[in-house]
Amino acid sequence: MTQNNTPPVSLETRRTIVARPVDNNTVLTLIGAGDHTRGPWPFITGTPNLNTDLPGPPAQYLSVAGWAA
Amino acid sequence: MVGVAYRGGIGLEDIEVDFELEPVERAGGIGFGVREKVTLKGNISEAERVRLQRASRYCPVGQALTRGSMLIEDEVQWRSGEVTAIPSTSDNLPVPNGTLTAIRPGTIHASYLLDTKECDGEGKMEHEGEAKVYIVTENATHTSRWTILAGHSSPGLVPPPFPTAQAAWAASTATTLSSLLPLGDDHDARDLQVEVGLSMTGGRDLAQGSAAEGRVVHRNAIRRLIVPGNPRSMPVEAVQSALAQDPITNAYRDGGILLDEQVVVG
Numbered sequence: 001m002t003q004n005n006t007p008p009v010s011l012e013t014r015r016t017i018v019a020r021p022v023d024n025n026t027v028l029t030l031i032g033a034g035d036h037t038r039g040p041w042p043f044i045t046g047t048p049n050l051n052t053d054l055p056g057p058p059a060q061y062l063s064v065a066g067w068a069a
Numbered sequence: 070m071v072g073v074a075y076r077g078g079i080g081l082e083d084i085e086v087d088f089e090l091e092p093v094e095r096a097g098g099i100g101f102g103v104r105e106k107v108t109l110k111g112n113i114s115e116a117e118r119v120r121l122q123r124a125s126r127y128c129p130v131g132q133a134l135t136r137g138s139m140l141i142e143d144e145v146q147w148r149s150g151e152v153t154a155i156p157s158t159s160d161n162l163p164v165p166n167g168t169l170t171a172i173r174p175g176t177i178h179a180s181y182l183l184d185t186k187e188c189d190g191e192g193k194m195e196h197e198g199e200a201k202v203y204i205v206t207e208n209a210t211h212t213s214r215w216t217i218l219a220g221h222s223s224p225g226l227v228p229p230p231f232p233t234a235q236a237a238w239a240a241s242t243a244t245t246l247s248s249l250l251p252l253g254d255d256h257d258a259r260d261l262q263v264e265v266g267l268s269m270t271g272g273r274d275l276a277q278g279s280a281a282e283g284r285v286v287h288r289n290a291i292r293r294l295i296v297p298g299n300p301r302s303m304p305v306e307a308v309q310s311a312l313a314q315d316p317i318t319n320a321y322r323d324g325g326i327l328l329d330e331q332v333v334v335g
Contacts, residue, residue: 017232017265019239021247021258027240031232038225043217043233045240047170047248050209057204057215059241060101060172061090063317066234067130068086068179069200069219 025049027059070107071181071197072221072277073124081121082111088177090206093328098314099171104329113334122332124280130234132285139321142291145308148260149299155309162310165249169314175206185222197221221273231276232267235290239265241317246294249311256297264293
């Protein structure tokens, strides 16, 4: 069984998420950009590589961490 | 699951969740898969265990990763100002300009923080509380470890689980674009930006009701990809081709990342 009763969404929605590369192996992501009531919540994600430490988990791990929570 | 247990009068006293994450070969690239083990604590009957197992499969993040619940609209905006919707068809796309780094095996362990549950003066649950999540995986040469918090609590200090997962999707998209777009000397990866807008209508009541009933609820998301250059120097087909490789986008479209699942009372 499925349903879709959610309205169309726009990027002006309060729960906007913004992600930007910081360097070749690192992305900075902010949840709740523009929402002044909660957060904002930043996350750093990284890509395994030979040259630098990982400042944050790969994005797939963060995704499953959200599931685990 | 804490919310579903509370709504169903199930005597769930504590819960721990473990995932093993591993690379999985898929058509056109390397995806990822997970093996899940949920350990329930409390006086829980077999029927209640089955109900909570269903809740795990049908929570909003589980639905997104395994049931194709996300309805995605993509658009690209060039730094030159032009904007266009990205077609859903993916025939005759160019070969991406690079390769993605395969995920390395690792583990995710979540513990429920009992003392973060919030109740009103009559003992009715108002917020399910927070979870502490340990992540362990390998870099190319050594093991790396992180801790994050997520959940539902009133102070607004930790993000809810669903936005956390969508932040991961935005981050994955940014990583994929920076790895596969033809950036070269003319375009800087730091001019890339990924924006995701989510429809959150229904909130926890809809999320927990659908999880308890095993019902897929489609959720709309719009993803805007801001890329360097203009439509001639950075064709929309190159953006499409890169997106077709993104591991979380493919999990949303194809489902199937759950390789094994155990829900036990322990």
